[in-house]
Amino acid sequence: MTRRFSHLIAGLAAASGLAALAPAAPLSAADAPAAGGPTSADLLKDADTPGDVLSYGLGPWQQRFSPLDQINATNVAKMVPAFASSLGGEKQRGQEAQPLVYDGVIYVTGSYSRLFAFDARTGEKKWQYDARLPDGIMPCCDVVNRGAAIHGDKVIFATLDAHLVALNRKTGKVIWNKKTADYQAGYSATAAPLIVGDKVITGNSGGEFGIVGAVQARNVDTGELIWERPVIEGHMGTLNGQPNGMTGKRGASWQGDLWKTGGGATWLGGTYDPGTNLVYFGTGNPSPWNSHLRPGDNLYTSSTLAIDADTGVIRWHYQTTPHDGWDFDGVNEFIPFDATIKGKAMKLGAKADRNGYFYVLDRGTGKFVSASRFVMQTTWADGINAKTGRPNYIEAGRPGAPEGAGKGKPVFSSPSFLGGKNWMPMAYSKDTELFYVPSNDWGMDIWNEPIAYKKGAAYLGAGFTIKPIAEDHIGALRAMDPKTGKIVWEYKNPAPLWGGVLTTHGNLVFTGTPEGYLKAFDAKTGQELWKFQTGSGVVGSPVTWEQDGEQYVAVMSGWGGAVPLWGGEVAKTFKEISQGGMLWVFKLPK
Numbered sequence: 166m167t168r169r170f171s172h173l174i175a176g177l178a179a180a181s182g183l184a185a186l187a188p189a190a191p192l193s194a195a196d197a198p199a200a201g202g203p204t205s206a207d208l209l210k211d212a213d214t215p216g217d218v219l220s221y222g223l224g225p226w227q228q229r230f231s232p233l234d235q236i237n238a239t240n241v242a243k244m245v246p247a248f249a250s251s252l253g254g255e256k257q258r259g260q261e262a263q264p265l266v267y268d269g270v271i272y273v274t275g276s277y278s279r280l281f282a283f284d285a286r287t288g289e290k291k292w293q294y295d296a297r298l299p300d301g302i303m304p305c306c307d308v309v310n311r312g313a314a315i316h317g318d319k320v321i322f323a324t325l326d327a328h329l330v331a332l333n334r335k336t337g338k339v340i341w342n343k344k345t346a347d348y349q350a351g352y353s354a355t356a357a358p359l360i361v362g363d364k365v366i367t368g369n370s371g372g373e374f375g376i377v378g379a380v381q382a383r384n385v386d387t388g389e390l391i392w393e394r395p396v397i398e399g400h401m402g403t404l405n406g407q408p409n410g411m412t413g414k415r416g417a418s419w420q421g422d423l424w425k426t427g428g429g430a431t432w433l434g435g436t437y438d439p440g441t442n443l444v445y446f447g448t449g450n451p452s453p454w455n456s457h458l459r460p461g462d463n464l465y466t467s468s469t470l471a472i473d474a475d476t477g478v479i480r481w482h483y484q485t486t487p488h489d490g491w492d493f494d495g496v497n498e499f500i501p502f503d504a505t506i507k508g509k510a511m512k513l514g515a516k517a518d519r520n521g522y523f524y525v526l527d528r529g530t531g532k533f534v535s536a537s538r539f540v541m542q543t544t545w546a547d548g549i550n551a552k553t554g555r556p557n558y559i560e561a562g563r564p565g566a567p568e569g570a571g572k573g574k575p576v577f578s579s580p581s582f583l584g585g586k587n588w589m590p591m592a593y594s595k596d597t598e599l600f601y602v603p604s605n606d607w608g609m610d611i612w613n614e615p616i617a618y619k620k621g622a623a624y625l626g627a628g629f630t631i632k633p634i635a636e637d638h639i640g641a642l643r644a645m646d647p648k649t650g651k652i653v654w655e656y657k658n659p660a661p662l663w664g665g666v667l668t669t670h671g672n673l674v675f676t677g678t679p680e681g682y683l684k685a686f687d688a689k690t691g692q693e694l695w696k697f698q699t700g701s702g703v704v705g706s707p708v709t710w711e712q713d714g715e716q717y718v719a720v721m722s723g724w725g726g727a728v729p730l731w732g733g734e735v736a737k738t739f740k741e742i743s744q745g746g747m748l749w750v751f752k753l754p755k
C-alpha cells in the first residue's frame with residue numbers, strides 16, 4: 166500500500182465517525198404508509214413526463230434529455246435563482262447527487278449517506294434521514310452519494326456501509342434496511358439504485374480493496390434478494406436462493422486463486438433497456454492494480470455487462486480494457502440510443518470509457534460498431550481494433566513489474582487513473598443527436614509495487630502522481646457525434662470537470678464546474694450562454710422539470726469527490742475551492 170493511500174483511508178474513517186453524532190431526527194408527521202406514488206410503468210415513461218424527475222438519468226435509458234423548452238438558448242441568460250436549501254451538518258465534502266422531483270417534493274441525497282426531502286415550491290426542508298455509519302467504513306473516493314430511486318411510497322438509496330435503505334417518502338421513516346455486502350472487507354455503495362418492474366437493482370464499490378464486484382436485484386417492497394450476479398469469472402450467481410450458473414469459466418482468464426479477490430466493482434450502477442429487458446452495468450478495475458501479478462484478460466473486469474433483468478444471467482459482455490494496468494474502471498454508463506448509420510436504422514448504446522475511448526455497440530448483442538478517442542492523448546493504446554474490439558496496446562505504456570521488493574519502472578500514462586471520464590454522467594440530445602461528454606485531459610506517473618491481499622486493506626500494488634498535460638485546461642465538455650466519432654465542439658475548463666450533464670429541447674446543455682459555476686451552453690455550437698456562481702464546486706448532476714406552468718432547473722453544489730483526495734499536483738492547484746452542501750433551484754423571472 167502506498168503511504169498516500171493509507172493516509173487517505175485513515176482520514177476518511179475518522180471523518181465518518183461524525184455521522185454517528187447525527188441520528189435520524191424524530192418526526193411528528195403521520196407515519197402511515199402513503200397510498201399511491203410512482204409505479205414501475207411511470208418510471209419507464211419518465212423521459213416523456215416533464216412534470217417530474219422520477220429516476221436517475223431521467224428515464225431507464227438515462228439520456229438526461231428533457232423535452233422542455235420554456236427555458237431555451239434565447240432566454241437562458243435571464244435565468245435567476247428561485248431558492249436554495251442547505252444540507253447543513255458540520256462535515257460537507259462532495260455532493261455528487263442528482264435530485265428527484267415528485268408531487269411537489271425534491272428528494273436529494275447528500276454526503277455521509279444522508280437523504281433530504283425539500284418542498285419543491287419553497288425549498289423548506291420536510292425531513293432528513295442520516296444513516297448511522299460505523300467507524301470502519303472504507304470509501305475509496307470521498308463520502309459521496311449519487312442519488313436515490315423512488316417507487317410507490319418509498320424512496321430508496323445506498324449507504325457507505327453497503328446497505329440499501331427504503332424510506333417512507335412522506336415521513337423519512339425506514340421501511341426496510343438491508344445489508345448488501347460486508348463493509349469490513351472494503352465494500353461500500355454510492356450509486357443511485359435502478360428500479361425495473363418489482364426489482365431494485367444495485368452494484369457495489371470497493372475495487373481498491375480486492376472485493377468481488379456484483380449486481381444484486383432485490384424486491385422493491387421488501388428488500389429481499391431475488392438474484393445476484395458476481396461479475397468475476399468463477400463465482401456462482403443465485404436466483405431465488407438457488408445457484409444460477411457460474412460467471413464465465415473458472416480459471417479461463419485468471420491464474421490460481423486471484424479470481425477470489427478480483428475486483429470489478431460495479432460502483433456506478435446501471436441503465437435499462439425495456440426493448441431487450443437488459444440491464445447494463447459497467448465493471449471496475451481488476452485487483453490489484455499491478456497487472457504483472459495477474460496475467461490474463463481478467464474477465465469480466467473493466468467491461469460492460471448486459472444482464473437479463475429477470476434472471477441475472479449475463480447475455481453479453483464487452484471488455485474495454487483487457488488486463489488493465491492503469492485503474493481504467495469500465496464502470497461508465499452505457500446509454501441506449503437509436504440512430505441511422507449509413508442508411509441503416511440501428512439500436513445502439515454508447516459509453517465514454519475511463520480509458521479515453523468512446524464506444525458505440527449494438528445494445529442487443531454487444532457487437533462492436535465503433536470506438537474513437539475523446540481525450541487529447543492515450544499513451545497506453547493506439548486506437549481500438551475494429552475487427553476484435555480490443556485496444557492496440559502500446560507495451561511501453563504499461564508500468565513495469567516490480568523487481569524484488571522494489572518499485573517497478575515508472576511510466577507516464579494518459580489519461581490518468583482518474584480517467585478521460587470518471588463517474589460524471591454524459592447526456593444525449595434527441596434533437597442534435599450528439600452526446601455531451603464531461604471529460605478530462607490529464608496524465609500520471611505510475612509505478613508498480615509488490616502487494617499481497619489482506620482483508621479490508623488497500624490492494625493496489627501501485628503508486629502514482631497525477632499531472633496536468635495542457636496549459637489552459639484539464640476539464641473539457643465535448644459534444645461527440647456517435648455516428649462519426651467526431652468532436653463537434655468543446656468547452657475547456659481550468660479545473661477537472663466532475664459533474665453530470667443535462668440537455669434539453671430548448672437547445673441547451675447544462676453542467677457544473679469545480680470553480681463553483683452551473684453553466685448553460687448552446688447545444689449546437691457550445692457557446693456559453695449563462696453561468697451562476699453557487700459558492701462551492703458543482704460536482705452533482707442537474708435536472709429540469711415543469712411545475713405550475715414554469716420550468717425549473719436544480720443542481721447540488723458542494724466540492725469534493727476523488728480529485729481533492731487523489732489528485733496530486735492537480736489537487737494542490739484547486740485547494741482553495743470552498744466546501745459546501747447546497748441545493749440550488751433556478752427559473753426564469755416572472
Ligand SMILES: [Ca+2]
Pocket residue numbers: 210211212213214215216217218219
Ligand atoms: Ca418524468
Ligand SMILES: [Ca+2]
Pocket residue numbers: 372373449450492494
Ligand atoms: Ca478503481
